[in-house]
Amino acid sequence: TQLLEQSPQFLSIQEGENLTVYCNSSSVFSSLQWYRQEPGEGPVLLVTVVTGGEVKKLKRLTFQFGDARKDSSLHITAAQPGDTGLYLCAGVLTSGTYKYIFGTGTRLKVLA
Amino acid sequence: GAGVSQSPSNKVTEKGKDVELRCDPISGHTALYWYRQSLGQGLEFLIYFQGNSAPDKSGLPSDRFSAERTGGSVSTLTIQRTQQEDSAVYLCASSPVSSGNTIYFGEGSWLTVV
Numbered sequence A: 001t002q003l004l005e006q007s008p009q010f011l012s013i014q015e016g017e018n019l020t021v022y023c024n025s026s027s028v029f030s031s032l033q034w035y036r037q038e039p040g041e042g043p044v045l046l047v048t049v050v051t052g053g054e055v056k057k058l059k060r061l062t063f064q065f066g067d068a069r070k071d072s073s074l075h076i077t078a079a080q081p082g083d084t085g086l087y088l089c090a091g092v093l094t095s096g097t098y099k100y101i102f103g104t105g106t107r108l109k110v111l112a
Numbered sequence B: 001g002a003g004v005s006q007s008p009s010n011k012v013t014e015k016g017k018d019v020e021l022r023c024d025p026i027s028g029h030t031a032l033y034w035y036r037q038s039l040g041q042g043l044e045f046l047i048y049f050q051g052n053s054a055p056d057k058s059g060l061p062s063d064r065f066s067a068e069r070t071g072g073s074v075s076t077l078t079i080q081r082t083q084q085e086d087s088a089v090y091l092c093a094s095s096p097v098s099s100g101n102t103i104y105f106g107e108g109s110w111l112t113v114v
Helices: none
Strands: A005-007 A010-014 A019-024 A029-037 A044-049 A055-058 A061-065 A071-076 A085-093 A100-102 A106-111 B005-007 B010-013 B019-024 B031-037 B043-050 B053-056 B065-069 B075-079 B088-095 B109-113
Touching (some): A010 A019, A029 A071, A044 A061, B075 B088
Antiparallel strands (some): A061 A071, A085 A100, A085 A106, B005 B019, B019 B075, B043 B053, B065 B075, B088 B109
């Protein structure tokens, strides 16, 4: 059973377009993180959200944590080829476990 | 070191052989994690260490997999009698405390079993 489902799995868009990636669960998370992974490298942390309803912006990236802390979204404005990569969400369950549960991943390709 | 270091970066082994994968976490990080990532997929949790103890080994796929950590630092993931389905990237990560903090990943060890 996959605790964190991401959608879409694959996304190919033109440079300059906007996109949203979703991360959904039936479980409540105490915090949730978004990572980007490029080929041959480990995931790199983009942001951590901890409060329900929280919105964080990182340049053209906007992250939102759902009010119930069960879901999150990543919105990219005016996508660039450099945004290409595998985007992963990861959560820590409210029970305070150490186990970071990773989502299924969204593979984004931005075409020039 | 400055980041999480893993070795080897690439390993090709014959089916049935044993392999050892090494992880050097960031200095001072007490928590250490092993994940497995199949080609283009998300991350599968394998095991977590707090210091030298592994309170949760539930993610290890079979008894052919084992891991240890010594001196609260270096960790070794051992796969015995490798099978083709073991082929994957094995990612190590570390964090300062056990939960809720940022975890930092190494670049992974790419294992191919032929």
